[in-house]
Amino acid sequence: MSGTPVSSGAEAGTPVFESSLTDFFQLMKPRVMSLVIFTALVGMVAAPGNLHPVLGAIALLAIAVGAGASGALNMWYEADIDAVMQRTAARPIPRGRVTEDEALSFGVILSVASVLTLGVLVNWVAGSLLALTIAFYVFVYTMWLKRRTPHNIVIGGAAGAFPPMVGWAAVTGSVSIESIVLFLIIFTWTPPHFWALALYRNRDYQRAGIPMLPVVAGDVETRKQILFYSVLMVATAAVPIFIGLGGLAYAVTSSVLGVVFLWFAFRVWSIREGRDSDKAAKQLFLFSIFYLFVLFAVLMAEHAIAAFLT
Protein backbone atom coordinates (compact mmCIF):
# COMPACT_ATOMS: atom_id res chain seq x y z
CA MET A 1 0.00 0.00 0.00
CA SER A 2 1.56 3.20 -1.12
CA GLY A 3 1.53 6.16 1.16
CA THR A 4 2.79 8.64 -1.37
CA PRO A 5 0.42 11.27 -2.65
CA VAL A 6 -0.80 10.47 -6.14
CA SER A 7 -0.26 13.13 -8.73
CA SER A 8 -3.33 14.02 -10.69
CA GLY A 9 -2.32 17.53 -11.59
CA ALA A 10 -0.78 19.06 -14.65
CA GLU A 11 2.80 18.77 -13.50
CA ALA A 12 3.75 15.13 -13.75
CA GLY A 13 5.78 13.87 -10.83
CA THR A 14 4.77 16.76 -8.59
CA PRO A 15 2.77 15.62 -5.61
CA VAL A 16 -0.63 17.23 -5.67
CA PHE A 17 -2.66 17.41 -2.48
CA GLU A 18 -6.16 17.93 -3.74
CA SER A 19 -8.36 15.92 -1.44
CA SER A 20 -11.12 17.78 0.28
CA LEU A 21 -13.62 16.87 2.95
CA THR A 22 -15.99 15.89 0.13
CA ASP A 23 -13.55 13.21 -1.00
CA PHE A 24 -13.43 11.76 2.50
CA PHE A 25 -17.21 11.87 2.63
CA GLN A 26 -17.31 9.96 -0.67
CA LEU A 27 -15.03 7.32 0.89
CA MET A 28 -17.87 6.58 3.30
CA LYS A 29 -20.18 5.44 0.46
CA PRO A 30 -22.98 7.90 1.33
CA ARG A 31 -25.66 6.04 -0.64
CA VAL A 32 -24.99 2.77 1.16
CA MET A 33 -24.78 4.73 4.41
CA SER A 34 -28.25 6.20 3.85
CA LEU A 35 -29.73 2.71 3.44
CA VAL A 36 -27.93 1.59 6.61
CA ILE A 37 -29.29 4.58 8.56
CA PHE A 38 -32.79 3.86 7.31
CA THR A 39 -32.80 0.12 8.11
CA ALA A 40 -31.21 0.76 11.52
CA LEU A 41 -33.89 3.35 12.26
CA VAL A 42 -36.57 0.79 11.36
CA GLY A 43 -34.96 -1.65 13.79
CA MET A 44 -35.00 1.02 16.50
CA VAL A 45 -38.62 2.05 15.91
CA ALA A 46 -39.89 -1.54 15.64
CA ALA A 47 -38.12 -2.63 18.83
CA PRO A 48 -40.14 -2.78 22.04
CA GLY A 49 -39.02 -0.36 24.74
CA ASN A 50 -37.90 3.22 24.94
CA LEU A 51 -34.66 4.94 24.14
CA HIS A 52 -34.18 8.63 24.87
CA PRO A 53 -34.34 10.52 21.53
CA VAL A 54 -30.87 12.00 22.11
CA LEU A 55 -29.39 8.55 22.70
CA GLY A 56 -31.35 7.29 19.69
CA ALA A 57 -29.82 10.02 17.52
CA ILE A 58 -26.35 9.20 18.86
CA ALA A 59 -26.93 5.50 18.13
CA LEU A 60 -27.96 6.29 14.56
CA LEU A 61 -24.95 8.57 14.09
CA ALA A 62 -22.59 5.89 15.40
CA ILE A 63 -24.14 3.23 13.15
CA ALA A 64 -23.89 5.58 10.15
CA VAL A 65 -20.26 6.40 10.89
CA GLY A 66 -19.48 2.70 11.42
CA ALA A 67 -21.03 1.91 8.02
CA GLY A 68 -19.05 4.75 6.46
CA ALA A 69 -15.85 3.50 8.08
CA SER A 70 -16.33 0.03 6.60
CA GLY A 71 -16.98 1.68 3.22
CA ALA A 72 -13.66 3.56 3.49
CA LEU A 73 -11.81 0.37 4.43
CA ASN A 74 -13.47 -1.42 1.51
CA MET A 75 -12.30 1.32 -0.87
CA TRP A 76 -8.80 1.14 0.59
CA TYR A 77 -8.56 -2.59 -0.02
CA GLU A 78 -10.27 -2.58 -3.41
CA ALA A 79 -8.51 0.43 -4.94
CA ASP A 80 -6.92 -1.77 -7.62
CA ILE A 81 -10.20 -3.26 -8.87
CA ASP A 82 -12.11 0.01 -8.47
CA ALA A 83 -9.68 1.57 -10.95
CA VAL A 84 -10.58 -0.88 -13.73
CA MET A 85 -14.35 -0.90 -13.21
CA GLN A 86 -16.44 1.73 -14.95
CA ARG A 87 -18.87 1.92 -12.02
CA THR A 88 -16.15 2.66 -9.47
CA ALA A 89 -13.35 4.35 -11.44
CA ALA A 90 -14.39 7.81 -10.24
CA ARG A 91 -13.98 6.96 -6.55
CA PRO A 92 -11.53 9.14 -4.60
CA ILE A 93 -8.61 6.65 -4.49
CA PRO A 94 -8.56 5.64 -8.20
CA ARG A 95 -8.85 9.32 -9.11
CA GLY A 96 -5.82 10.09 -6.97
CA ARG A 97 -7.60 12.49 -4.65
CA VAL A 98 -7.09 10.41 -1.51
CA THR A 99 -4.12 8.10 -0.90
CA GLU A 100 -4.59 4.51 0.20
CA ASP A 101 -2.90 5.22 3.54
CA GLU A 102 -5.22 8.14 4.18
CA ALA A 103 -8.27 5.96 3.47
CA LEU A 104 -6.93 3.23 5.77
CA SER A 105 -6.31 5.64 8.67
CA PHE A 106 -9.67 7.30 8.13
CA GLY A 107 -11.49 3.95 8.12
CA VAL A 108 -9.71 2.56 11.19
CA ILE A 109 -10.17 5.72 13.27
CA LEU A 110 -13.87 6.01 12.41
CA SER A 111 -14.43 2.28 13.06
CA VAL A 112 -12.94 2.49 16.55
CA ALA A 113 -14.69 5.79 17.34
CA SER A 114 -18.12 4.58 16.19
CA VAL A 115 -17.95 1.27 18.11
CA LEU A 116 -16.71 2.96 21.29
CA THR A 117 -19.35 5.69 21.06
CA LEU A 118 -22.20 3.21 20.57
CA GLY A 119 -20.86 0.85 23.23
CA VAL A 120 -20.18 3.43 25.92
CA LEU A 121 -23.13 5.77 25.34
CA VAL A 122 -25.87 3.30 24.35
CA ASN A 123 -25.04 -0.31 25.18
CA TRP A 124 -22.38 -2.88 24.47
CA VAL A 125 -24.64 -5.40 22.72
CA ALA A 126 -25.27 -2.78 20.02
CA GLY A 127 -21.59 -1.75 20.10
CA SER A 128 -20.44 -5.36 19.66
CA LEU A 129 -22.89 -5.94 16.81
CA LEU A 130 -21.60 -2.81 15.08
CA ALA A 131 -18.03 -4.06 15.50
CA LEU A 132 -19.11 -7.42 14.07
CA THR A 133 -20.77 -5.67 11.11
CA ILE A 134 -17.63 -3.69 10.29
CA ALA A 135 -15.36 -6.73 10.75
CA PHE A 136 -17.64 -8.93 8.65
CA TYR A 137 -17.76 -6.41 5.80
CA VAL A 138 -14.04 -5.72 5.80
CA PHE A 139 -12.47 -9.10 6.65
CA VAL A 140 -15.06 -11.67 5.53
CA TYR A 141 -16.61 -9.97 2.50
CA THR A 142 -13.95 -7.59 1.16
CA MET A 143 -10.73 -9.44 1.98
CA TRP A 144 -11.80 -13.07 1.98
CA LEU A 145 -14.86 -13.76 -0.17
CA LYS A 146 -15.16 -11.10 -2.85
CA ARG A 147 -12.21 -12.16 -5.00
CA ARG A 148 -12.49 -15.88 -4.27
CA THR A 149 -16.03 -17.16 -4.63
CA PRO A 150 -19.24 -16.46 -6.56
CA HIS A 151 -21.02 -16.79 -3.22
CA ASN A 152 -19.33 -13.55 -2.13
CA ILE A 153 -22.49 -11.51 -1.94
CA VAL A 154 -24.62 -14.32 -0.48
CA ILE A 155 -22.45 -14.67 2.64
CA GLY A 156 -21.07 -11.12 2.53
CA GLY A 157 -24.63 -9.82 2.35
CA ALA A 158 -24.85 -10.48 6.08
CA ALA A 159 -22.84 -7.29 6.65
CA GLY A 160 -25.55 -5.19 5.01
CA ALA A 161 -28.24 -7.07 6.90
CA PHE A 162 -26.92 -6.35 10.40
CA PRO A 163 -27.97 -2.65 10.78
CA PRO A 164 -31.62 -3.29 11.81
CA MET A 165 -30.29 -5.76 14.40
CA VAL A 166 -27.89 -3.10 15.68
CA GLY A 167 -30.75 -0.59 15.85
CA TRP A 168 -32.95 -3.11 17.65
CA ALA A 169 -30.15 -3.92 20.10
CA ALA A 170 -29.61 -0.19 20.75
CA VAL A 171 -33.15 -0.03 22.17
CA THR A 172 -33.52 -3.43 23.82
CA GLY A 173 -29.93 -4.34 24.64
CA SER A 174 -30.56 -7.78 23.16
CA VAL A 175 -30.97 -9.88 20.03
CA SER A 176 -34.39 -11.44 19.45
CA ILE A 177 -36.32 -13.48 16.88
CA GLU A 178 -37.87 -10.30 15.46
CA SER A 179 -34.52 -8.63 14.85
CA ILE A 180 -33.18 -11.84 13.31
CA VAL A 181 -36.16 -11.85 10.92
CA LEU A 182 -35.33 -8.25 9.88
CA PHE A 183 -31.76 -9.44 9.30
CA LEU A 184 -32.99 -12.39 7.19
CA ILE A 185 -35.18 -10.19 4.98
CA ILE A 186 -32.17 -8.07 3.93
CA PHE A 187 -29.94 -11.15 3.81
CA THR A 188 -32.20 -12.91 1.27
CA TRP A 189 -32.85 -9.63 -0.59
CA THR A 190 -29.15 -9.06 -1.29
CA PRO A 191 -28.48 -11.86 -3.84
CA PRO A 192 -31.27 -10.98 -6.32
CA HIS A 193 -30.43 -7.28 -5.87
CA PHE A 194 -26.71 -7.64 -6.62
CA TRP A 195 -26.97 -10.40 -9.21
CA ALA A 196 -29.43 -8.29 -11.20
CA LEU A 197 -26.76 -5.56 -11.21
CA ALA A 198 -24.03 -8.09 -12.04
CA LEU A 199 -26.03 -9.37 -15.03
CA TYR A 200 -25.93 -6.05 -16.84
CA ARG A 201 -22.50 -5.08 -15.47
CA ASN A 202 -21.03 -8.46 -16.31
CA ARG A 203 -18.16 -7.07 -18.43
CA ASP A 204 -17.12 -4.70 -15.69
CA TYR A 205 -16.79 -7.57 -13.21
CA GLN A 206 -15.03 -9.75 -15.81
CA ARG A 207 -12.47 -7.02 -16.47
CA ALA A 208 -11.79 -6.65 -12.75
CA GLY A 209 -11.52 -10.43 -12.32
CA ILE A 210 -14.22 -10.59 -9.66
CA PRO A 211 -15.89 -14.02 -9.62
CA MET A 212 -19.47 -12.77 -9.56
CA LEU A 213 -22.01 -15.49 -10.33
CA PRO A 214 -22.64 -14.40 -13.96
CA VAL A 215 -18.87 -14.41 -14.60
CA VAL A 216 -18.26 -17.85 -13.09
CA ALA A 217 -21.50 -19.79 -13.62
CA GLY A 218 -22.97 -17.89 -16.55
CA ASP A 219 -26.16 -15.96 -17.17
CA VAL A 220 -28.60 -18.86 -17.12
CA GLU A 221 -27.51 -20.14 -13.70
CA THR A 222 -27.57 -16.58 -12.32
CA ARG A 223 -31.13 -16.04 -13.55
CA LYS A 224 -32.16 -19.32 -11.91
CA GLN A 225 -30.50 -18.32 -8.62
CA ILE A 226 -32.15 -14.88 -8.74
CA LEU A 227 -35.55 -16.55 -9.04
CA PHE A 228 -34.74 -18.98 -6.22
CA TYR A 229 -33.57 -16.27 -3.81
CA SER A 230 -36.52 -14.03 -4.77
CA VAL A 231 -38.97 -16.76 -3.72
CA LEU A 232 -36.98 -17.25 -0.50
CA MET A 233 -36.98 -13.49 0.15
CA VAL A 234 -40.72 -13.07 -0.42
CA ALA A 235 -41.37 -15.99 1.96
CA THR A 236 -39.03 -14.48 4.56
CA ALA A 237 -40.70 -11.08 4.20
CA ALA A 238 -44.00 -12.75 5.14
CA VAL A 239 -42.66 -14.02 8.49
CA PRO A 240 -43.23 -10.69 10.37
CA ILE A 241 -46.96 -11.12 9.74
CA PHE A 242 -46.97 -14.41 11.66
CA ILE A 243 -44.79 -13.35 14.59
CA GLY A 244 -46.65 -10.13 15.29
CA LEU A 245 -43.90 -7.85 14.03
CA GLY A 246 -45.93 -6.64 11.05
CA GLY A 247 -49.60 -5.63 11.00
CA LEU A 248 -52.27 -5.45 8.32
CA ALA A 249 -50.61 -2.69 6.28
CA TYR A 250 -47.38 -4.64 6.31
CA ALA A 251 -49.20 -7.84 5.27
CA VAL A 252 -50.82 -6.13 2.28
CA THR A 253 -47.61 -4.32 1.24
CA SER A 254 -45.46 -7.38 1.65
CA SER A 255 -47.87 -9.53 -0.38
CA VAL A 256 -48.43 -7.05 -3.23
CA LEU A 257 -44.80 -5.98 -3.56
CA GLY A 258 -43.72 -9.61 -3.19
CA VAL A 259 -45.83 -10.63 -6.18
CA VAL A 260 -44.41 -7.73 -8.23
CA PHE A 261 -40.86 -8.67 -7.16
CA LEU A 262 -41.46 -12.27 -8.27
CA TRP A 263 -42.84 -11.01 -11.57
CA PHE A 264 -39.67 -8.97 -12.23
CA ALA A 265 -37.52 -11.93 -11.16
CA PHE A 266 -39.51 -14.20 -13.49
CA ARG A 267 -38.91 -11.76 -16.37
CA VAL A 268 -35.17 -11.84 -15.67
CA TRP A 269 -35.32 -15.63 -15.73
CA SER A 270 -37.36 -15.86 -18.92
CA ILE A 271 -35.90 -13.04 -21.06
CA ARG A 272 -32.38 -14.24 -21.69
CA GLU A 273 -31.18 -12.46 -24.80
CA GLY A 274 -30.98 -9.07 -26.41
CA ARG A 275 -31.53 -5.61 -25.05
CA ASP A 276 -34.70 -6.66 -23.24
CA SER A 277 -32.61 -9.03 -21.15
CA ASP A 278 -30.47 -6.18 -19.77
CA LYS A 279 -33.58 -4.04 -19.37
CA ALA A 280 -35.30 -6.74 -17.29
CA ALA A 281 -32.22 -7.02 -15.04
CA LYS A 282 -32.09 -3.24 -14.60
CA GLN A 283 -35.79 -3.14 -13.76
CA LEU A 284 -35.37 -5.83 -11.11
CA PHE A 285 -32.35 -4.01 -9.65
CA LEU A 286 -34.25 -0.71 -9.38
CA PHE A 287 -37.42 -2.35 -8.11
CA SER A 288 -35.47 -4.24 -5.45
CA ILE A 289 -34.37 -0.90 -3.93
CA PHE A 290 -37.94 0.41 -4.00
CA TYR A 291 -39.22 -2.89 -2.53
CA LEU A 292 -36.93 -2.87 0.49
CA PHE A 293 -37.50 0.81 1.14
CA VAL A 294 -41.31 0.57 1.07
CA LEU A 295 -41.42 -2.70 3.02
CA PHE A 296 -39.33 -1.26 5.85
CA ALA A 297 -41.05 2.14 5.70
CA VAL A 298 -44.45 0.51 6.20
CA LEU A 299 -43.13 -1.58 9.08
CA MET A 300 -41.70 1.55 10.70
CA ALA A 301 -44.90 3.54 10.14
CA GLU A 302 -47.01 0.81 11.77
CA HIS A 303 -44.82 0.77 14.87
CA ALA A 304 -44.51 4.57 15.03
CA ILE A 305 -48.31 4.98 14.83
CA ALA A 306 -48.86 2.24 17.43
CA ALA A 307 -46.38 3.96 19.78
CA PHE A 308 -48.06 7.31 19.22
CA LEU A 309 -51.52 5.93 20.00
CA THR A 310 -50.52 4.17 23.23
Next chain:
Amino acid sequence: MTTIGTVMTGEDKSEEQRAQKQRTRSIGIALGLALLVVLFYVATLVRLGPDVLNRPI
Protein backbone atom coordinates in the same frame (compact mmCIF):
# COMPACT_ATOMS: atom_id res chain seq x y z
CA MET B 1 8.68 30.57 0.49
CA THR B 2 10.73 31.03 -2.69
CA THR B 3 9.20 33.17 -5.39
CA ILE B 4 10.61 34.52 -8.62
CA GLY B 5 9.21 38.01 -8.83
CA THR B 6 5.47 37.54 -8.35
CA VAL B 7 5.40 34.16 -10.08
CA MET B 8 5.34 31.14 -7.80
CA THR B 9 7.33 28.08 -8.74
CA GLY B 10 5.69 24.65 -9.02
CA GLU B 11 7.36 23.65 -5.76
CA ASP B 12 5.82 26.63 -3.95
CA LYS B 13 2.38 25.84 -5.33
CA SER B 14 2.72 22.26 -4.21
CA GLU B 15 3.89 23.36 -0.76
CA GLU B 16 1.01 25.80 -0.47
CA GLN B 17 -1.50 23.13 -1.51
CA ARG B 18 0.01 20.77 1.02
CA ALA B 19 -0.25 23.35 3.80
CA GLN B 20 -3.83 24.16 2.82
CA LYS B 21 -4.77 20.50 2.77
CA GLN B 22 -3.18 19.93 6.16
CA ARG B 23 -5.01 22.95 7.54
CA THR B 24 -8.34 21.66 6.22
CA ARG B 25 -7.63 18.24 7.66
CA SER B 26 -6.63 19.68 11.03
CA ILE B 27 -9.88 21.64 11.17
CA GLY B 28 -11.80 18.48 10.22
CA ILE B 29 -10.12 16.47 12.99
CA ALA B 30 -10.69 19.26 15.51
CA LEU B 31 -14.37 19.47 14.61
CA GLY B 32 -14.68 15.68 14.83
CA LEU B 33 -13.12 15.62 18.29
CA ALA B 34 -15.27 18.56 19.42
CA LEU B 35 -18.38 16.71 18.22
CA LEU B 36 -17.30 13.61 20.14
CA VAL B 37 -16.79 15.66 23.32
CA VAL B 38 -20.24 17.28 22.94
CA LEU B 39 -21.85 13.88 22.26
CA PHE B 40 -20.32 12.32 25.37
CA TYR B 41 -21.23 15.35 27.48
CA VAL B 42 -24.86 15.45 26.31
CA ALA B 43 -25.26 11.67 26.51
CA THR B 44 -23.91 11.70 30.08
CA LEU B 45 -26.46 14.36 31.08
CA VAL B 46 -29.24 12.36 29.42
CA ARG B 47 -28.22 9.13 31.12
CA LEU B 48 -27.90 10.73 34.54
CA GLY B 49 -31.28 12.40 34.13
CA PRO B 50 -32.64 15.75 35.35
CA ASP B 51 -31.39 15.17 38.92
CA VAL B 52 -27.78 15.61 37.85
CA LEU B 53 -27.66 19.14 39.30
CA ASN B 54 -29.91 18.38 42.27
CA ARG B 55 -27.40 17.32 44.92
CA PRO B 56 -26.38 18.66 48.33
CA ILE B 57 -23.49 21.10 48.28
